[in-house]
Amino acid sequence: MRLTTDDETPEEAAEFDRSARFGPVEFRRYGWQQTYTAPEYLNLLTTYSGNRAMAPRARNGLFACIAHLIDEVYGGAITKQFRTRLAIAHKTS
Structure with a gap:
């Protein structure tokens, strides 16, 4: 299993736009790893x-x-x- 690349992840900006309750939306992504026993x-x-x-x-x-x-x-x-x-x-x- 792998994470999708950033360009494979759809943006939900249209949902924010349709609501008319928010100004322009900015998306940020943070990748990180966690090691487990x-x-x-x-x-x-x-x-x-x-x-x-x-x-x-x-x-x-x-x-x-x-x-x-x-x-x-x-x-x-x-x-x-x-x-x-x-x-x-x-x-x-």
């Missing part, structure tokens, strides 16, 4: 609704496989890339 990554995964909705036995099996991969295949840690988008606009009304 297996327990840290599994803790993050427990916050995802799809994982929370899984049957406990299935989730535990999935998490055990992920922990094995992180610990045994990837040397004890993985790095996840993130991109945060910020929309800035002045309220006009």
